[in-house]
Amino acid sequence: MPPRTVHIARPATTTPAASSDVVQTPARAAPSRSALDRLLDPRSIAVIGASTDPGKRxxxxxxxxxxxxxxxxxxxxNPRGGTILGLRVLTGIGELPAGVDVALIALPGRAVPAALRELAAVGVAGxxxxxxxxxxxxxxxxxLQAELTAAITETGIRVIGPNTSGMLNAASGANLVGVPDVPAGPISAxxxxxxxxxxxLADNRALRGPGFHxxxxxxxxxDVRYDECITHLAGLPGTGAIALHCEGLQDGRAFLAAAAEATRHRPVVLLRGGRSEAGQRTALSHTGSIAGSDAVATAVLTQAGVELVTRSDELALLAGVLATTAPIPAGRGVAVLSDGGGHATLxxxxxxAAGVELATLSAATRSNLRALLGPPAAIDNPxxxxxxxxxxxxxxATAVELLMTDPAVGLVLLVxxxxxxxxxxxxxxxxxEDATAHRLLALTRQHAIPLLVQSCYAVDQPTNHQILRHGGVQVLSSIDHAxxxxAALHHRGTWLATADQRSTLRPPAPPTGAGTGHRGGLLDEPTxxxxxxxxxxxxxxxxxxxxxxxxxxxxADYGRACALKVVSPQVVHKSDVGGVQLHVTPDTVAAAxxxxxxxxxxxxxxxxxxxxVVAPMARPGVELLVGAxxxxxxxxxxxxGSGGVMVEALRDVAFRAAPFTHLEALEMxxxxxxxxxxxxxxxxxxxxxxxLAAFLVRVGHLAAHTPGLAELDLNxxxxxDTGVLPVDVRIVLTDHSGPSTNQPPHSDR
Amino acid sequence: MPPRTVHIARPATTTPAASSDVVQTPARAAPSRSALDRLLDPRSIAVIGASTDPGKRxxxxxxxxxxxxxxxxxxxxNPRGGTILGLRVLTGIGELPAGVDVALIALPGRAVPAALRELAAVGVAGxxxxxxxxxxxxxxxxxLQAELTAAITETGIRVIGPNTSGMLNAASGANLVGVPDVPAGPISAxxxxxxxxxxxLADNRALRGPGFHxxxxxxxxxDVRYDECITHLAGLPGTGAIALHCEGLQDGRAFLAAAAEATRHRPVVLLRGGRSEAGQRTALSHTGSIAGSDAVATAVLTQAGVELVTRSDELALLAGVLATTAPIPAGRGVAVLSDGGGHATLxxxxxxAAGVELATLSAATRSNLRALLGPPAAIDNPxxxxxxxxxxxxxxATAVELLMTDPAVGLVLLVxxxxxxxxxxxxxxxxxEDATAHRLLALTRQHAIPLLVQSCYAVDQPTNHQILRHGGVQVLSSIDHAxxxxAALHHRGTWLATADQRSTLRPPAPPTGAGTGHRGGLLDEPTxxxxxxxxxxxxxxxxxxxxxxxxxxxxADYGRACALKVVSPQVVHKSDVGGVQLHVTPDTVAAAxxxxxxxxxxxxxxxxxxxxVVAPMARPGVELLVGAxxxxxxxxxxxxGSGGVMVEALRDVAFRAAPFTHLEALEMxxxxxxxxxxxxxxxxxxxxxxxLAAFLVRVGHLAAHTPGLAELDLNxxxxxDTGVLPVDVRIVLTDHSGPSTNQPPHSDR
Structure with a gap:
């Protein structure tokens, strides 16, 4: 598969006629266009709160x-009427023609719910x-947000925001963010x-990246949430990669499912704010978002195939590269071709450090490289x-061709x-150099092996670098960026190769039964x-x-030393109250x-x-911790993760959203x-x-399908070498262990 | 202390006269100028192997x-004579006037030793x-390198290289690297x-950094090595920070000592190639360098106060910021001032993630910020x-002033x-915005609190950013760079505040005695x-x-269970051959x-x-590992680090070069x-x-001052809560345990 290069032609800039005729009939929405389609690719736009003040949105x-x-x-x-930038101003929403796709509401928050109702009356979609x-x-x-939500529910209008910078569609020029000069290209964000x-935009510009869709x-x-937008963007032919920034998710499980489905078609890159305690405090005051556990989020988003970035300066980078460059085929390594030992070493x-393997070059490749490059060259990779x-x-170009024809090579990196x-x-x-750039483009297409270039001269923007970029080969200034x-292309290649062995991460179906039949709280050990x-x-x-x-x-029956553990509804911590006796034999059972x-x-x-509870003492083995x-x-x-005495000091724990597959358990x-x-x-x-993985998969099913399960501890x-045995089983149910509590509590749909 | 701003005026470009008179007397080296001074700031230069071919060095x-x-x-x-770029060409080294400071030798390697001898004859210093x-x-x-070394020793000429790109002094224009347009400034590299x-150069340009010295x-x-160059550069008034890239050190201990001394006067930033196994292989073929253990190198270089970077794109960044910005005073935190919640959260x-504390703002600061910024503002830091x-x-500017006057604030970061x-x-x-930039410069000087700016508009180079940069306040595009x-300014502030409690890291003095008096190999436990x-x-x-x-x-005397351990010159692993009995009591001593x-x-x-050896069983405690x-x-x-059964799985080990101080032990x-x-x-x-720290300090002294010590294991x-007790003591001496083997074996001077 050659690197996918997505080129979106930018529409020619056409200045609207000096005085547009507002009674002109808008393009009617085709029946097949959903409200979200109309909102994100509007064929008519109304600006509510239009202004003559250049300082106003x-x-x-x-x-x-x-x-x-x-x-x-x-x-x-605008009630005041007049004209703005050559456009006649309507004095009320009621004057809008029927069926406008999108209204940009630039009104104070308090006025928004009423405006939505007026917009609904004239058939505005979003x-x-x-x-x-x-x-x-x-x-x-x-x-105020509750009032807004009520108006949204009542009207059915799909709403982006509030507290938003807007949206834009660079292909159509539907720029509702007020930021000029957005280059059109394959990144959706x-x-x-x-x-x-x-x-x-700034990073994309500095990187000479491929632009936005x-x-x-x-x-x-x-109203409008991440999951449906991700699904929408993944279905757009013009979108080569999806770049996400978020501070909090209202229904993380729906996000996971949407991302896991989307990433099978398009790369998804995510920068998450609020990963630290200080960041979470800040996010709370910024968007009212609760970020939750960073370790859990990192694990389950990676499980969904999302490429996580922690550096904000890598979001545009990865979106741009992933939008234009084919993944590294699973099982293949990287060939580094350098013209200086210092860069090769780095x-x-x-x-x-990124966990990416260097390809082991074949004897034939090495011998051909030696013949091409002469005695001083280093012909092992790098x-x-x-x-x-x-x-x-x-x-x-000749050296790159030798590397691309080596079956161990899945990507060539020039440094x-x-x-x-x-x-x-x-x-x-x-x-x-210009001719070489053209030849490199031909090679990466012919051999279907992706190519990336790092060069200290990227900042000088020589023509040959521009040739490469126009052909979908990114040229970067930083080795670390490259x-x-x-690494992201490697992750994606590996994930895609095993996508059919991965879970969909769709929310578990609500249990059909009436719950576990138990009251909430800690269950006794036999139960x-x-x-x-x-x-x-x-x-x-x-x-x-x-x-x-x-x-x-x-x-006596077990014929081995046993543990005796009290069963009592009043006892929560058995060991602390002397409710456990270990190494009990027939001789000591009465005393125990x-x-x-x-x-x-x-x-x-x-x-x-x-x-x-009487149970034989476990044989020595590796002490692990399994929980849900x-x-x-x-x-x-x-x-x-690791169990035993050092469990808290070690903090050695991996997470997966449940249920999950055998492969996902092995990776965990x-x-x-x-x-x-x-x-x-x-x-x-x-x-x-x-x-062990089979055991974990069963724990995952239990965690996903037990009504009202709040906590499960096998520790x-x-x-x-004979198997996996939980020594103690601790389960806490929610107070209401009916089917519905198994859903994420923050779900608002 | 105001941020140090170092401005080196670039000398006016003066084109040499069209045909220089080569018999013109060179400026005689002042008697106080060492050969290294003359080499690194030459007042006359000879190019040996001068060429008329523009493709040749x-x-x-x-x-x-x-x-x-x-x-x-x-x-x-050049033996061929003639003129090059208006310069009359001498046909032999013997024609040079006496006492030229530096010869740039652009000859094939084989010709270099003989050339050095000729250069010595006419008094060339370097x-x-x-x-x-x-x-x-x-x-x-x-x-060939051995021949070169012999010629260097014989002639006393100080030599940079071989296999070098050259050197330059941007202040004097002594550019011997052939790279054009090097901006003059405070970074030495x-x-x-x-x-x-x-x-x-490319990174400094992209960052609009402060230039090179x-x-x-x-x-x-x-010949010329890192340690003496570091010492030399740290003593130059025009050097604001020292940026280092290396792949291997021939005498790491001399490097450490030079860096530890230099960093007391100038920030030292180091990018080390060959940290990974693949990188080490590459470095070996590049510069013939052996890199050694990454964990040890990271620990001891940090001990020396060196700011280590692992991203090559951060070397110019940190050198530029550290050369122009005062460190964060120890004990103070960072105040983040943002105009958007997304950036504040990130x-x-x-x-x-970088381990830098946000300052806790005083009630007065917060109340003043509220009054200034109004109800929607977030007044907790960020x-x-x-x-x-x-x-x-x-x-x-007003907000920055409020933050700079808060005693908890040691740096203000605008994002x-x-x-x-x-x-x-x-x-x-x-x-x-221009006026605000001037006011910010005045504030950072007045309050002696450093200021850094991150802005998405850095790439646009607005005038106000240039005002800040000219005043020594760096403006960066990336939050992660900022x-x-x-973090580097924080590290430096903390290190400097406790510099007098840190070791000099000078190589331990050679022991004066005749060694331990023991033969090489494993010592028996009593010894x-x-x-x-x-x-x-x-x-x-x-x-x-x-x-x-x-x-x-x-x-019987100990009155407690004891361990018995065999002492035998033939036994290396006591436990493996049944040479250890534990929990021995008076009843079981005979059997044991x-x-x-x-x-x-x-x-x-x-x-x-x-x-x-009879010793009472150790009381239970935390199991640790100490070694040298x-x-x-x-x-x-x-x-x-951690001892006990999981020691290899955990890989929990910290290192320090010995001897070290109590503070360094606590940090370890x-x-x-x-x-x-x-x-x-x-x-x-x-x-x-x-x-525990006092114990480790003593182990450090033992490690540094025991002649011929190869390995010490206390494990x-x-x-x-009562103390620290080694249960087993294992010592291996080198075969020749005389005084000299205590020196780093790779030392070549």
Missing amino acids: GYQAIRALQDSGYRNPVYAV AVVLANGFREAGPEGTR ITQSGNMLISL TYIGLGNQA AADALS VDVAGATDTDPTVF GIYGGYHLRFDTQLRDA VRAV ARRLVEAAGLHTGPWTLAATLDEAAAAV WTAIADCVTDNVADAQITGV TVDPIFGPVVAF IEETIAARMFDGYRHLPRVDRDT PVIAD | GYQAIRALQDSGYRNPVYAV AVVLANGFREAGPEGTR ITQSGNMLISL TYIGLGNQA AADALS VDVAGATDTDPTVF GIYGGYHLRFDTQLRDA VRAV ARRLVEAAGLHTGPWTLAATLDEAAAAV WTAIADCVTDNVADAQITGV TVDPIFGPVVAF IEETIAARMFDGYRHLPRVDRDT PVIAD
């Missing part, structure tokens, strides 16, 4: 539409609400901050031409001063064990003994029984003892320090990863 | 000297050797790669003006679209314990028992003695048993996961950090 919006070459009807509405002072502004704003659009500033998401370091290109830069030879050495090399982009066993998770042999005789018989009864009665007033919880943003999530396992001990570490037994779980 | 060098405005005598030497094909090029090159200079391309370091996230500056950007209001909102705001720079105890390290009570009776008496004797005799042929080794690059190094402790368990973790006792060390 009600003026700037009309100006931006004209400057951006929007060729469909634009209507200005609105962009700029005003702030809503949910992000404390109790009064929250009340959604942010929760207007300044982030300015950042994206659709931009949506979602603001407070009173590129190798950066690739290694390849260093060591001067062989100084007087003839066309040698680069150094490529394309700057006519600046560094001899101006007469300019033509040769390697970050390579918890039965619930877990019903999900197919073996918890090892155990007996509920109601009397000492039953306990003694069980210990008495000790448990005495301790529990002494420590817990009115404790009723139902009995004790309901994340406030993303819903049911499973945790896995490999993220932990615990996995370093699975191949026979010191005196510990080997642990079979597939058995420790002992793993060895 | 022997031509480009003369051209670059003319273009750079070098006003001192330049001599061209030479720059461009040729490659030396140590980096296999056995033949290594032989040393690299091992010519392309790295091009990178630095002295550049040295060290190449293979046959800045808070990035600062948190401060978000939330529109209050849209129509009047001068409000920024968002500062300086772009006249582009974003209204062109009439341009004057107000925060990385803030090892005595050596450690002589260094003031308590190893707990122990007895060497030669007979069962002595062992029984010792066990017999078991040890039998097992050892069975397992080790001809084992002579000297006796057993001689790093091949940096010399004696101490390791500290805090880097580990182990330290998370020191405040009473679960059932474990508290660990006193000062006691485990048990720490609790």
Whole structure:
């Protein structure tokens, strides 16, 4: 597959006629266009609160539409009437023709709900609400947002905002953000901050990136949300990659499902604000967003195939590269071709830190490189031409061809001063460098191997770099940027190759039963064990003994030392109140029984003892922790990591949204320090990863499909070469363990 | 202290007279100028191998000297004679006037040793050797480098290179690298790669950074090395910061000492290539450098106060900011002032990830900010003006003044679209933005609080940004760059505040004694314990028992369960051959003695048993690992981290070059996961950090001053609230444990 190059022709700028005829009939929406289609690609626009003041958005919006070459009807509405930028101003919403696609509402927040009702009356499909002072502004704003939500529900108008910078469609020139000179191209973007659009534009400009298709500033998401926008953008032929910035998600699980589906068709890159505690505080006052656990979000978004960026200066970079460059085929490595050892070394370091493999070149490739480049060259990957290109830069193309025909190579990365030879050495090399650029474009298409270029001369913008960029090969100034982009292409290639082995991440279907039949709160251990066993998770042999005789018989039957654990509705922490006895044998069972009864009665007033759980002591193995919880943003999530005494000090835990697949479980396992001990570490037994993964998959199903499950703790779980065994099972149900509580509580739909 | 702004006036470009008179007397080197002074700031230059071919360095060098405005005598030497660029060419080195400062040798490698001898005969002080094909090029090159070294030693000429891109002094125009248009400024740089200079120049240009003072391309370091260049540059008044790129150090300990001294006067920033295995392989073929352990290098270079960068695109950035901006005073935090919540949130996230504290603003500051910015503003740090500056950007300066007068604030970071209001909102705001820039410069000087600006409009280069940059306030496009720079200013402020509590890192003085008196190899445990105890390290009570009776008496005396460990010159791994018995009591001592004797005799042929070490079993505590080794690059190094069963899986280990101070030991402790368990973790006792640090300091002295020490292992060390106790002591000496082996083995001087 050749690198996908998406070129969106920018519409010719046509200044609207000096005095547009507002009674001109708008293009009727085709019946197939949904309200969201009409909102995001409007064929007619009304500006409510149009203004003659160049400092106001009600003026700037009309100006931006004209400057951006929007060729469909634009209507200005202001009670004062008159003309703005040659446009006759309507004095009321009621004067609008029927069926305008979008209204840009540049009114104070308080006036918006009423305006929506008026707009509905004339058949407007969507609105962009700029005003702030809503949910992000404390109790009064929250009340105002509730009023807005009521108006949205009542009217059915699809609303972007409030507290938004607007939206734009660069292809049509529907520029409702008032930012000039947005280059058209394949990047579509959604942010929760207007300044982030300015950042994206500035970064794209500095990088000479490929430009933008659709931009949506979602603001407070009173109506239109990330998930539906992602799905919409992924279906647009002109969108090559989706760049996202967000501070909080109102229904994280819907976001995950939309992203997991979208990323099968288009790369999705996400910069998430509010990852730290300080950042979360700031986000709360900015967009009223609650960000939740960073570790969980990072894990489940990566699970969905989203490329996460933590540096804001990498969002435009990755969107631009991913929109124009094919992924690295799974299983192949990167070939680095450099014209200086310093850059080659730094590129190798950066690739290694990013977890990207250098391709091992075949003997044939190396021998051909030696013949081409001569004795001083380094022909192991990274390849260093060591001067062989100084007087003839066309040698680069021949070397790239040798690398692209090596079956181990999945991408070629050029680093150094490529394309700057006519600046560094001899101006007469300019033509040769331009010819080389054309040849490189032909090679990457012919061999279907992506190419990326890093050059210290990128900032000089030589013609040969522009040739490459126009052909869809990005040229970057920074080694670190180039390697970050390579890593993203590697992630995407690997993810896509196994996409059919990954979960859809659609929210689990609401349970059909009437719940677990248990009251909320902590379940007793026998109940918890039965619930877990019903999900197919073996918890090892155990007996509920109601009397000492039953306990003694069980210990004798097992023929091994046992643990005795009290079962009592009044006891929450068994160990703390002396409710657990370990290494109990037939000789000591009576004393153990008495000790448990005495301790529990002494420590817990009115404790009723139902009995004790008798279970053989676990054999030594690797101590692990398995848990499940309901994340406030993303819903049911499973945790896995090292168990034992150092669990809190180590913080060794990986997460996945539940349910998940065997492959996803294997990947979760490999993220932990615990996995370093699975191949026979010191005196510990080997642990079979597939058995463990199958266990985790079942825990995932349990977490996703148990009505009212709030917490599941299997800690420790002992793993060895014979299997995986939870030693203790702890389950907490929500107070209302009916089917509905299994949904993410923050869901607002 | 106001931010230090260093402005180096660039000398006016004066084209040399069309035909210089080569018999003109060169400026005689003042007696006080060392050979290195003359080499790095030459007052006369000879180009050996001058050429009329514009593609050759022997031509480009003369051209670059003319273009750079070098006003001192330049001599061209080529047997063919003639003229080059208006310069009469001498036909032999012997024709040079006496006492030329520097010869640029543009000859093939083989010709260099003879040329050096000729140059010495006419009193040349230094030479720059461009040729490659030396140590980096296999056995033949290594032989050639040995010849070169012999010529250097014989002549006393100081040589930069071989395999170098050259050097330059931007202040004088002594441009021996042939790269045009190097802006003069406060950054001095040393690299091992010519392309790295091009990178630095390109990045400095893209960042609109402050320019360069002295550049040295060290190449293979046959003579002139990093340490002396660092010391030299740190002493130059025109150098504001030292930027280093290296792939390998020939005497890492000398580097450390030079850096630790330099960083007390000038910021030192280092990008190290060859940090990964792949990078090390590449570096070996590039400069023949061996990079050693990345973890050790990172630790000891940070110990020396060096600001390490792993992204090559941050070297110019940090050098530029550190050269012009005062450090953050220790104990103070950062105030973020933003004009958009999205950027404020991302800045808070990035600062948190970088370990930089946000200042907690006083109630007075917050109340003044509220009054200034109005109700929509966020007045907790980060401060978000939330529109209050849209129509009047001068409000920024007032807000900055409020922040700078808060005693908790040590730096103000502006983020968002500062300086772009006249582009974003209204062109009439341009004057107000220019005035604000002047006011900000006055404020940062008046309050001695550094200021950094991030703006999406940096790429547009508005005048107000240029005003700030000229005044020494850097304006950056990327939040991540800005925060990385803030982190470096924070590191430097903290390091400098405690510089007098840090070690000089000078190489330990050679021991004066005749060594330990022991043969090389593994010491037996009693010998090892005595050596450690002589260094003031308590190893707990122990007895060497030669007979069962002595062992029984010792066990009885201790009144606690003991460990018995065999002492035998033939036994290397005591546990493996059954040479250790634990929990031995008076009742079991006889059986234990017999078991040890039998097992050892069975397992080790001809084992002579000297006796057993009897020591009380250690009380439970936190298991730690303490070790010492001689790093091949940096010399004696101490390791500290988690001990116990998971030691290899965790890889929790911190390093310091030895000897080190109490403060450095405390910092080493805090880097580990182990330290998370020191405040009473679960059932474990508290660990006193000062006691542990004092222990580590003694280990450091032992490591630095024990002749022939190759390895010291104290594993485990048990720490609790009463102290720190090594349970086992293992020492390996080098074969030749005389004084000299304590020096780093790679030292070549």
